[in-house]
Amino acid sequence: MVRSHKPVVWGLFAAGGTVAAFLVPVMILFTCFAVPLGLLPADALSYDRVLDLLSQPFSRLATFGVLFLVIWHAAHRLRITAHDVGIRADSLVAIACYGIAAAATLLMLLVLPGL
Amino acid sequence: MSKQSVELEILRYDPERDEAPHFQSYTVPYREDWVVLDAVNYVKEELDRTLSYRWSCHMAVCGSCGMVVDGEPVLACHAFLRDYPDRIRIEPLHNFPVERDLVVVIDDFIDKLGSVKPYLVPKEEKDVEEGEYLQKPPELATFMQYTACINCLLCYSACPQYALDESFVGPAALALAHRYNLDSRDVGRGAREDVVASNPGVWQCSFVGACSEVCPKSVDPAAAIQQAKIAASGDYFLNLLTPWKRK
Amino acid sequence: MSRRPYRREVSKTGWWLTHPRYIRYLLREVSCIFIGAYAVAVIVALWRLSQGRAAFDAYMASSHDTASFAFAVLAMLFALYHTYTWFQVTPKAMPLVFAGKRVPGAVIVLGHWAGFIVASAIFWFLMAG
Numbered sequence: 001m002v003r004s005h006k007p008v009v010w011g012l013f014a015a016g017g018t019v020a021a022f023l024v025p026v027m028i029l030f031t032c033f034a035v036p037l038g039l040l041p042a043d044a045l046s047y048d049r050v051l052d053l054l055s056q057p058f059s060r061l062a063t064f065g066v067l068f069l070v071i072w073h074a075a076h077r078l079r080i081t082a083h084d085v086g087i088r089a090d091s092l093v094a095i096a097c098y099g100i101a102a103a104a105t106l107l108m109l110l111v112l113p114g115l
Numbered sequence: 116m117s118k119q120s121v122e123l124e125i126l127r128y129d130p131e132r133d134e135a136p137h138f139q140s141y142t143v144p145y146r147e148d149w150v151v152l153d154a155v156n157y158v159k160e161e162l163d164r165t166l167s168y169r170w171s172c173h174m175a176v177c178g179s180c181g182m183v184v185d186g187e188p189v190l191a192c193h194a195f196l197r198d199y200p201d202r203i204r205i206e207p208l209h210n211f212p213v214e215r216d217l218v219v220v221i222d223d224f225i226d227k228l229g230s231v232k233p234y235l236v237p238k239e240e241k242d243v244e245e246g247e248y249l250q251k252p253p254e255l256a257t258f259m260q261y262t263a264c265i266n267c268l269l270c271y272s273a274c275p276q277y278a279l280d281e282s283f284v285g286p287a288a289l290a291l292a293h294r295y296n297l298d299s300r301d302v303g304r305g306a307r308e309d310v311v312a313s314n315p316g317v318w319q320c321s322f323v324g325a326c327s328e329v330c331p332k333s334v335d336p337a338a339a340i341q342q343a344k345i346a347a348s349g350d351y352f353l354n355l356l357t358p359w360k361r362k
Numbered sequence: 363m364s365r366r367p368y369r370r371e372v373s374k375t376g377w378w379l380t381h382p383r384y385i386r387y388l389l390r391e392v393s394c395i396f397i398g399a400y401a402v403a404v405i406v407a408l409w410r411l412s413q414g415r416a417a418f419d420a421y422m423a424s425s426h427d428t429a430s431f432a433f434a435v436l437a438m439l440f441a442l443y444h445t446y447t448w449f450q451v452t453p454k455a456m457p458l459v460f461a462g463k464r465v466p467g468a469v470i471v472l473g474h475w476a477g478f479i480v481a482s483a484i485f486w487f488l489m490a491g
Contacts (some may be wrong), residue, residue: 001313001315001316002309002314003309003312003313003351004313004314004316006314007344007347007352008351010318010344017444017448018448020397020445020448021449021474021478022445023481023482023485024441025438025441025442025445025482026481027400027404027485028400028434028437029438029482030485031404032425032430032431032434032438033434033438034490036426036431040490045422047411047415047419053489054411063408067405070397070398070401071398071401071402073394073397074394074398077391077394078395081388081392081394084275084321085375085378086374088374104401104402107405107409108408111408111411111412114412115411115412128368130364130365130367131364131366186380186381212368214365220367253462278372278377279372279374279377322451323383323384324383325384325387328383335454338454338455338457341451341454341455342454342455342457344455
């Protein structure tokens with residue numbers, strides 16, 4: 001049998017899953033519920049404020065890092081889930097899942113440096 | 116009023132007579148201290164001599180009597196009648212071809228077991244006169260739980276990845292490979308890696324964890340496989356960076 | 363005696379409905395759809411941010427309708443379920459030995475939840491500060 005190349009995607013999956021486990025709940029709280037629930041002022045997520053938050057290179061790097069890992073974790077798990085519900089065309093599913101993750105990654109690389 | 120009897124619905128299959136397996140019901144006495152195996156033995160001895168099934172030790176160490184009882188893979192000698200309702204459904208282990216009645220064909224597992232080299236590969240072969248391969252208690256402790264496997268195959272019956280794709284090497288075989296990889300007296304990890312680190316090896320596992328939930332010996336094959344994934348990933352990246360040292 | 367082993371068919375799409383433990387497994391796996399969709403939504407927000415005030419404001423306004431709110435609730439539930447199940451399996455993948463004894467899984471899980479609170483607090487402090 002041939003040794004698999006899965007460690008590449010699995011490493012991303014494991015790192016992304018860990019990051020997601022620690023940070024995604026508070027991220028959702030911050031972006032979706034903080035203002036509507038009155039935990040933060042109405043301008044906490046305004047155009048000016050968000051630009052200001054991302055003004056430091058470190059913030060943009062951290063943002064990229066977290067979203068990159070989370071998106072590749074989700075992509076790999078989605079590929080496995082497709083297999084689990086009986087979709088046999090694994091190569092096609094892999095291309096679709098990792099393709100979306102790659103597109104999202106590219107978008108971030110194009111957008112973040114210029115902010 | 117205390118229970119007097121239970122009804123067993125047993126999946127029967129006679130390859131020479133039946134097109135497909137079918138359930139057959141038997142009424143057996145209920146005894147407080149009986150296990151499912153006792154009830155099945157009663158069927159064979161008193162009601163239907165044609166019933167076929169595997170069993171031996173009747174004390175959960177030989178691994179022979181694995182069956183699916185009310186949807187859960189168990190050792191029949193380990194499942195007490197008092198823990199089940201009045202009607203109990205008994206089938207052969209899932210994910211294996213049915214040979215006859217409750218007997219399944221386990222050749223696939225036997226092949227896979229051999230393929231992971233489940234034996235010590237020492238650094239240097241020693242003659243018997245030279246003495247034992249020494250090991251300290253903490254070194255034994257690292258792999259002790261993975262030695263407990265009795266090859267009962269409940270884990271394969273529970274594993275959905277094995278159900279979806281029978282090329283999967285499977286929980287017990289991979290846990291045993293891990294047992295030897297962790298053994299300080301063994302240097303065979305590289306030799307096992309071609310099977311363990313292949314796509315049908317650890318990478319087929321999606322950590323459902325059903326195997327560890329049904330294991331009667333608390334081997335925890337799911338944990339073994341995750342640790343093996345980490346080891347395999349380490350080797351993969353190490354080999355990328357230092358190909359001349361390929362393990 | 364002729365052998366004719368019988369292969370019982372398993373539904374490749376519906377096998378997980380046969381037992382609660384498989385349903386819980388699939389729920390865990392499906393969490394990635396919501397987590398992934400949320401991450402994409404954030405990335406789109408960054409993209410809109412790069413396109414200027416009008417584009418960003420329009421995007422943020424559209425994220426306040428009922429459908430988006432419902433999605434956010436689901437995403438939060440699934441994200442927490444992911445956290446819960448991820449922490450649960452971590453002790454198995456990385457067994458810890460301290461002073462010669464195996465650290466109980468429950469201790470490792472508790473440590474992770476403590477880390478979760480700390481990480482969340484740091485994030486909140488940095489973003490809401």
